[in-house]
Amino acid sequence: MDATEPGLCLVLVDDHPVVRAGLRALVESQADLDVVGEARDAAAAEDVVRRTRPDVVLMDLNLGAGPGGAATTALLRNLPQPPRVLILTTYVTETDIRTALDAGASGYLLKDAPPDELFRGIRAVARGETVLASDVAALLVRRVNSPEPALTEREVQILGLLADGLANKEMARRLLVSEATVKSHLAHIYTKLAVESRAGAVAKAIEQRIIRA
Amino acid sequence: MDATEPGLCLVLVDDHPVVRAGLRALVESQADLDVVGEARDAAAAEDVVRRTRPDVVLMDLNLGAGPGGAATTALLRNLPQPPRVLILTTYVTETDIRTALDAGASGYLLKDAPPDELFRGIRAVARGETVLASDVAALLVRRVNSPEPALTEREVQILGLLADGLANKEMARRLLVSEATVKSHLAHIYTKLAVESRAGAVAKAIEQRIIRA
């Protein structure tokens, strides 16, 4: 490690103080990694990033109330000289990954990864590389060449409402379409998920992490 | 702090290495707290507790695959000279708290608590006190004077079949009862879970971990 190397500046975004403090202690055990700020929500994240100009932001996807990690990622990436964003979260949903990467995240790691992988991930992201946890990558790959047809965006949306227990008529109102359209989407969903009822669809969708519980 | 005081011995149980390492760094910043072991699942927890005989175990409720934190708590509490168990987790569901406390946990804190509260919690639990995060306490109190939605064994059974997408007639056949009975159980389930459809019931049941996803 070159002594003239300034090291990487990090900002932590997580709504749990315990996790933040823990992460800070962890990464600061590495000589080349420095935590220059923390935030517990989107607003604080923007503020601290504007002031500290970090190289990499470690972002939890689930920020409790307010804007989620994906939205916050997009927010930070739209700043001038935006930092790289490395998602560090617990649950994996296909749509979570997609939206996070679409929002401009450079990587996606899980909290059940060993610290080593985290350190390597941070450095890789700082270099401009993209890093994905193997579980995450596997999930994406499985989707690509799986015999199971992928659900459309609209269908996933319907599934979300379905899990909220809404009737077809309600969904139609929410989505500003007719009830016939909703039933049509549902029929497709049933076929793709190989189920034959709303309840079965919800269970399978959660099980396959198409929607979160 | 008395120099002859040996300090409190802790074991961390969490399936996320990042969180474990973070927690370790955090609590070891306190002179009187020592982490003597870590575990990522129930089996490892039992093993390390048997060997290290800690005063307090910090337990995550969501241990990924295998036995959950509540089951692990019960396991540890049934050992000879059991350690105190302090639940340290993210989400709060009524049933989570109940089962954890029933399993013999001495406290229930949330990961969004400030580190200070955590340190105080650990010391209090070690002294034999019971500690509850204020959010948790509020939730429990609310439960006491509101009709508690404790589902019957039969009702949980119905929920399982419901998540498989079975029709009432099918469930009736499986359970060797009439369809009327099934509908009766469903009506009770809807009331207790505060939903009004099968799909909503499935989602809420999975969310509250009444049935597995």
Added chain:
DNA sequence: CCCGGCATCATCCGTTCGGCTATCGCGGGG
């Protein structure tokens, strides 16, 4: 340029749900 997937909408029809009300036997706690 045509085909296919997607989203949209429509109608028909038989089945299923879910709410309502009511009954019955059983067991436990006041």
Added chain:
DNA sequence: CCCCGCGATAGCCGAACGGATGATGCCGGG
């Protein structure tokens, strides 16, 4: 001893659902 919760049962009825079938417009790849 009586009441209550639980499981089981029944019938009624309007609303919701799910399948089948077909049609339109749009867009993108071959």
